[in-house]
Amino acid sequence: MTHTFDALIALEEPTDGRPSTTGGGPDGPRTVTARTHPAWANMVGPYGGATAAQALAGITTDPRAQGRPAALTLNFAAPVADGTMDVIVDPVRTNRSNQHWTVRIAQESGAVLTGTALFAGGRETFSDTEVPLPEVPAPFDVDVTPYTMALPWMENYVFRIVSGVPTAASESSETVMWVSQTQSRPWDHVSLAAACDVFFPRIFARTGAPSPAGTVTYTVYFHTSPEALAAQGENLLCRAVASRFNEGHFDQIGHVWGEDGELLATTTQLVYFKGV
Amino acid sequence: MTHTFDALIALEEPTDGRPSTTGGGPDGPRTVTARTHPAWANMVGPYGGATAAQALAGITTDPRAQGRPAALTLNFAAPVADGTMDVIVDPVRTNRSNQHWTVRIAQESGAVLTGTALFAGGRETFSDTEVPLPEVPAPFDVDVTPYTMALPWMENYVFRIVSGVPTAASESSETVMWVSQTQSRPWDHVSLAAACDVFFPRIFARTGAPSPAGTVTYTVYFHTSPEALAAQGENLLCRAVASRFNEGHFDQIGHVWGEDGELLATTTQLVYFKGV
Secondary structure, eight states, X not given: OXXXXXXXXXXXXXXXXXXXXXXXXXXXXXXXXXXXXXXXXXXXXXXXXXXXXXXXXXXXXXXXXXXXXXXXXXXXXXXOOSSEEEEEEEEEEEOSSEEEEEEEEEETTEEEEEXXXXXXXXXXXXXXXXXXXXXXXXXXXXXXXXXXXXXXXXXXXXXXXXXXXXTSOOSOOOEEEEEEESSXXXXXXXXXXXXXXXXXXXXXXXXXXXXXXXXXXXXXXXXXXXXXXXXXXXXXXEEXXXXXXXXXXXXXXXEEEOTTSOEEEEEEEEEEEOOO | OOOHHHHHTOOBOOTTSOOSBOSSSSSSOEEEEEEOOGGGBOSSSBOHHHHHHHHHHHHHXXXXXXXXXXXXXXXEOSOOOSSEEEEEEEEEEEOSSEEEEEEXXXXXXXEEEEEEEEEEOOOOXXXXXXXXXXXXXXXXXXXXXXXXXXXXXXXXXXXXXXXXXXXXXXXXXXXXXXXXXXSOOOOOHHHHHXXXXXXXXXXXXXXXXXXXXXXXXXXXXXXXXXXXXXXXXXXXXXXXXXXXXXXXXXXXXXXXXXXXXXXXXXXXXXXXXXXX
C-alpha cells in the first residue's frame, strides 16, 4: 500500500495540455499539479504541513534543483480547497553554492500560497549545536497521547506529549513531545517540512482549549543532509514556544531533534488567533 | 539635513518611462526605483538591513497596502551592486484581516532579492510576552562599544554590547546589546526591519574573529503597532543566539525589545559562513 505521505506528494504534469515548463527554455517557472489527499485533511482544508510538503516537493522533483533544502518560507494566503492545485516553482537565481527558488500554489480562487526556498550543498565546516536538548524520557517511556480532536491528518503521526498539553491551561505555551509517523517511512527534507508543522497552536497550550487559529507564515531552516535524515530513527523530539501573543497573532519558535539528539531543524511561524 | 535612513528609503518612480504599475489595473506588480546609499554600505554592497528596508518601503508606500507589517521574509539571492534597483511589489492576496505581498529586487544581473510580506490590522486580543527580558543595565550605564571594523553602515547606529562581543572567543554565540540610531528618529516598522539585522554574524561571537559570512534568508515578525513603535525610546535591547552551526550555515534567533521592555520583534536568519 502506498504510504499516505507518498500519495500526498505525488505530483502530476498539468492535465490541461499546458507545458509543465512555461519559461520557454531551461529558465522560468514550471507548473505541476498537486491534489489534496483525504488522509491529510484538517478542520478546514488540508493540514498546513501537507501543503508545505507539496510546495517543497514541487522544487525537489524539479530537474533543475541543485543541493538540498536549507530554508523554506511559505505563506498561507487563503484556504486550500479540496481538489487539484497548480504548484508553480521558479529557480530565480542559481549561484555557485546555493539556489534561490520562489513557489506559489494557485487554485481557481487565485494564489493560496506564496513562498521562497533556499537550496544549498553541504560543506564541511565547524559544527556545533547550542540550543540545549530537552531532558526527556525515551519515546517508548512516554504514553501515546490520545487524540482530543478527530482530525484526519493527525492519524499520520503518533504523538507522545511530555509537557505542555492542549487540554490544560498553563502560564507557558511550551510543548515538548515525541512525534513519529504512524506508517514508518525514512525521514527526508520533504517529510521533515511536513512534520515541523505538527505543533498545535500555542494559544491552546496557554488557555487549555481549542479556539480558531491558523498559521499565516511558516519557516523551516534545515540543519542537515539527506543522509543524516535518512539515518534517523522514527521518533522526532519536538519543542515549541511562543515569544509573544499580541494583536491577534503570536509567533512560535520550534526546534526538532532526531531520536539520537541531532538538531534537524529550527522552525518558526506567525499564527493568527481569534480574540480570547 | 535629511536623516540617512530617510535618504535610503526615498523611492522614485522608474525613470525609463515604464509605468509604475504594470498589472494593467489596480492589481498586479508595481515597480519603484531604489538607490544604494553610501552611508549604508557594508564590506561588499549595502548592509542587508538597508536593502530590507527598501524592500519593505516598496510595500508600505504602495497605495494598495492595508494594515501594518506583521511578517517579512527576504532572501539575499546575489550581491546588490551600487546604484539603482527595481523594487517590484505585488499584493497577491487581500483578505478581510490580512494582505499577502511578494517582493523582488532586480538589477542588471537579475534578481538580487526575493521575498514575501504579510500585512495585518491590529485587533484587541489576549496579550502576553513569554520570552524573558534579559537582565541588563540601563543603556547609558553601558559603555559605547568602539567599532572594530570600519563599515559605513555601522555609523548609523550606536552599539552598547552587554555580553557576547565579536572580538573574544566564547562557548556561546549569544550577544545582548543596546542599539540606538546615531541620528535620532522615531521607530517605525521600516526602520525596525533594518535594525533587526544589526547583529554581527554569530560565528564571530564563537570564534572571536571576523570571517566571511552573509545572511541568505531573513525574517522579521513584528509584534506591535505603529503607535507603540513611535512611542518607544531611542534604545532597542537586542539579543541573538544561534541554534546550530553545520554544513556551512547557522541559524540565528533574535529578539528585539523597546527601551520600556515591550517585545517589538522576533527575528531569524539563516547565515552562510566559510569553513573555520
